[in-house]
Amino acid sequence: MMRLEKYRIGYGQCEVARCESDLAFAKAEFISIIGKNGAGKSTLLKSINDRNLRLDGTINIDGYDYETLNAVEKAKKIALVLTEKSFSHFLKVRELLELSRAPYTSFYGKLRDEDQEIIEQVLSDFELAGLAERNLSTLSDGQLQRVLIARSLVQDTPYILMDEPTSHLDINYKTDLLLHLKEYCKSHNKTIIYATHELQIAQALSDKVVSIHEGLAELHAREVFNTSQKLKEIFPSRNISFINGSIQFNF
Numbered sequence: 001m002m003r004l005e006k007y008r009i010g011y012g013q014c015e016v017a018r019c020e021s022d023l024a025f026a027k028a029e030f031i032s033i034i035g036k037n038g039a040g041k042s043t044l045l046k047s048i049n050d051r052n053l054r055l056d057g058t059i060n061i062d063g064y065d066y067e068t069l070n071a072v073e074k075a076k077k078i079a080l081v082l083t084e085k086s087f088s089h090f091l092k093v094r095e096l097l098e099l100s101r102a103p104y105t106s107f108y109g110k111l112r113d114e115d116q117e118i119i120e121q122v123l124s125d126f127e128l129a130g131l132a133e134r135n136l137s138t139l140s141d142g143q144l145q146r147v148l149i150a151r152s153l154v155q156d157t158p159y160i161l162m163d164e165p166t167s168h169l170d171i172n173y174k175t176d177l178l179l180h181l182k183e184y185c186k187s188h189n190k191t192i193i194y195a196t197h198e199l200q201i202a203q204a205l206s207d208k209v210v211s212i213h214e215g216l217a218e219l220h221a222r223e224v225f226n227t228s229q230k231l232k233e234i235f236p237s238r239n240i241s242f243i244n245g246s247i248q249f250n251f
């Protein structure tokens with residue numbers, strides 16, 4: 001279980017969002033974070049690994065205060081997929097995946113058979129085998145996004161946080177990949193928390209939803225999608241209707 005307790009996030013003294021009740025994420029839950037542009041979805045995800053963005057509160061992970069863990073222990077608990085490209089573009093896809101096994105390898109970084117097996121499995125699951133020897137700089141945005149998601153699975157952590165992980169993917173890859181992640185989360189007992197603007201997909205797949213609206217982050221059961229009230233509050237456009245759980249565009 002990951003629990004964000006008495007949590008407040010922001011930059012310097014400027015609060016972006018706060019939680020009036022603790023946010024608790026259980027094993028094998030697939031959780032979406034929704035909210036309009038600038039609501040604080042990315043800040044919430046980043047704050048889990050970046051203490052500077054936490055104005056208040058603690059993170060309890062599997063009974064431990066997250067801050068008491070060392071860097072390797074943290075890397076075995078949480079994998080992050082962010083929108084920033086914080087890696088060398090001269091790396092090959094396979095090398096990037098190999099590096100994400102670092103928390104499990106010896107000081108010299110020698111990969112074991114088990115590490116290679118995980119990498120091969122993820123390359124195959126994500127249809128990336130053909131790109132394994134390509135430089136990251138040569139990939140399309142969508143290909144790179146699949147590689148970065150694959151990297152988080154290779155890291156093999158109980159909690160995976162993703163910021164708009166499918167924003168560059170075409171509709172086939174998007175639906176297939178999110179369904180794959182949902183199945184992976186159930187079969188491997190992982191908790192996946194992802195920020196998204198894809199309300200229809202979040203509605204179809206999420207077990208729970210975190211909404212961030214006017215500075216308040218709240219956790220809801222998936223049923224929040226079946227009633228229009230919350231969604232109308234967050235997305236008040238007259239060009240959209242939320243009727244019986246379905247989203248309609250009134251163009």
Ligand SMILES: Nc1ncnc2c1ncn2[C@@H]1O[C@H](COP(=O)(O)OP(=O)(O)OP(=O)(O)O)[C@@H](O)[C@H]1O
Pocket residue numbers: 011016035036037038039040041042043044
């Ligand atoms: N480095 C920063 N310094 C100060 N304010 C920031 C910084 N980064 C983001 N913000 C502000 O924090 C607020 C939340 O931003 P955040 O990126 O978390 O929103 P978001 O919900 O992920 O938005 P989007 O859907 O547009 O990606 C915004 O008002 C943004 O301008």
